[in-house]
Amino acid sequence: MALVLAFGVVLLISVSLSGLAARTILSTALMFLVAGALIGQGGLGLVDIPSNSAFVTVLADLALFTVLFTDGQRAGLPDLRQGWRLSGRALGLAMPLTMVGIAVPTHFLTGLDWTTSFLIGAILSPTDPVFASAIVGRTDVPARLRRLLNVESGLNDGLALPFVLIFLATAANRETDFATIGIELAAGLALGIVIPAVVVLSWRLRIFTAEPRLQALGPLAIAVMLYAACHLTHANPYLAAFAAGSTIATLDRVAAEHFEHFGDLLSEITKFAALLVFGALITPERISHLSVGDWAVAVIAILLVRPAAMMVSLLRTPLPARERSAAAWFGPKGFASVVYGLLVLQAGIPAGEHVFDLVAITIALSIVLHSSTDVPVAKALSFEPPDGLPTGQPEEGREQKQD
Numbered sequence: 001m002a003l004v005l006a007f008g009v010v011l012l013i014s015v016s017l018s019g020l021a022a023r024t025i026l027s028t029a030l031m032f033l034v035a036g037a038l039i040g041q042g043g044l045g046l047v048d049i050p051s052n053s054a055f056v057t058v059l060a061d062l063a064l065f066t067v068l069f070t071d072g073q074r075a076g077l078p079d080l081r082q083g084w085r086l087s088g089r090a091l092g093l094a095m096p097l098t099m100v101g102i103a104v105p106t107h108f109l110t111g112l113d114w115t116t117s118f119l120i121g122a123i124l125s126p127t128d129p130v131f132a133s134a135i136v137g138r139t140d141v142p143a144r145l146r147r148l149l150n151v152e153s154g155l156n157d158g159l160a161l162p163f164v165l166i167f168l169a170t171a172a173n174r175e176t177d178f179a180t181i182g183i184e185l186a187a188g189l190a191l192g193i194v195i196p197a198v199v200v201l202s203w204r205l206r207i208f209t210a211e212p213r214l215q216a217l218g219p220l221a222i223a224v225m226l227y228a229a230c231h232l233t234h235a236n237p238y239l240a241a242f243a244a245g246s247t248i249a250t251l252d253r254v255a256a257e258h259f260e261h262f263g264d265l266l267s268e269i270t271k272f273a274a275l276l277v278f279g280a281l282i283t284p285e286r287i288s289h290l291s292v293g294d295w296a297v298a299v300i301a302i303l304l305v306r307p308a309a310m311m312v313s314l315l316r317t318p319l320p321a322r323e324r325s326a327a328a329w330f331g332p333k334g335f336a337s338v339v340y341g342l343l344v345l346q347a348g349i350p351a352g353e354h355v356f357d358l359v360a361i362t363i364a365l366s367i368v369l370h371s372s373t374d375v376p377v378a379k380a381l382s383f384e385p386p387d388g389l390p391t392g393q394p395e396e397g398r399e400q401k402q403d
Helices: 002-016 028-039 054-072 077-082 084-110 114-124 129-136 143-171 178-202 217-233 237-251 253-281 292-313 321-329 335-347 352-371 374-380 395-402
Strands: none
Touching: 002 028, 002 253, 028 253, 028 352, 054 143, 054 217, 054 237, 054 253, 054 335, 077 237, 084 114, 084 143, 084 292, 084 352, 114 143, 114 335, 114 352, 143 178, 143 237, 143 321, 143 335, 178 217, 178 237, 217 237, 217 253, 237 253, 253 335, 253 352, 292 321, 292 352, 335 352
C-alpha cells in the first residue's frame, strides 16, 4: 500500500504541475523516478521490490506495450510512407552504429568480454519517445521530425530484441535458435496487423454500432486481446503493438481519434507506474560497485554515441540542420531497455547484475537529461507551446507574440 499511496501522491502533484512542466525543464517523468528512489530501499525504505520480481517485469512490459500501441496510432500507413526514408536510415544505419558505438567503449572501459559488451549495446540501442514528449507529442512541432522519432522508437524496440536474445544466449553458453527468433518477429508483425484489421473491418457491418461514449474502448479491447495473444504464442509483443496501432490508424481513422485521448492517459498511467517502480530499484547498494569506466559508458552512450550515429545516418537528407540536431539528441533510453535488462537478470549470466546496473544508470541519466530538455529544445527551435496551456501571459500579449 505504501507503493500505491506514493503513486497517488506523485500523480496528483504531477497533474497539478503539468502546465508548468509543459513550459519549463520540470519533468513529470523525473518526478516519478525520484519519488521511486525516495520510497525504495536506497531512500526511506518504505517498499522493497526485488529487481527479479515478476511484478517488475510485467509492469515494464505492459508499459512498453501500451506506449507503443498508442504511438502506433499516430503513424498510419500514409505517415509511414511519407517518412520512410528518414525512419529507414535511423533504423538501418543509426541503430547498428549505436549498438557498436556502445559495445566498443563498454569492452575497453569496463573490462567486460565482447559478447557481454555487445549485449549491453543491443539493450541500449532502442529509443523511447516517452521522455521527449514535448517533441513527439506536440502538433506545433514539424511533422517530419515527430514522425521520424515516433516511427524509429516504435520499431526499434522489436528489432533490437533478436540481437539481445542472440548475445544473451551466447553469454549463457546456450545455442541460439535463429529460426525461433525469426518466427517470433514475424508472428508479432502478423498478429499486430491481422487482429486489428479483422476487428476494424467487421465494424463496417451495419450490425456493429458503438455508442459514442464507448467508442474509445474498441481499440482498448483490441490491445488487450493482442497482448494476451502475443504472450500465449510467444510472438514479439512490441512489433505487434506498434503494428496494431498503425493498422487501426490506417483502416479506421475515426476509431483512432476516439481512442487518442484515452490512450494517452492510459500510456501515461502505465509509464508513471513503471518509472516509480524503476526508481525504487536504483539503490546505492546496486550502483556503489560501479566503476568510473561504467559511468563513463553511460555518459558516452547518451552524449556521444547516439548523436553521432544519428547525424551520420541523416547526412544528405532534406531535414534542416536544427531538426537533424534535435533528432540526434533525442534518443532517450526507456522501457524497452528496462525490459531487456530484466531479461538479463532472469537469464542468470555471470555478469548479469553488472549489466543490469550499468543499463539502469544509463536509463536514469537519460531520463534526467532528455525529459528535462525537450521543452527547452522546442523553444530553441522556435516552437510555440500548445494552445490551452497556461503561459502566465495575458491573452493580448500572447496574440502579439504569435503575430
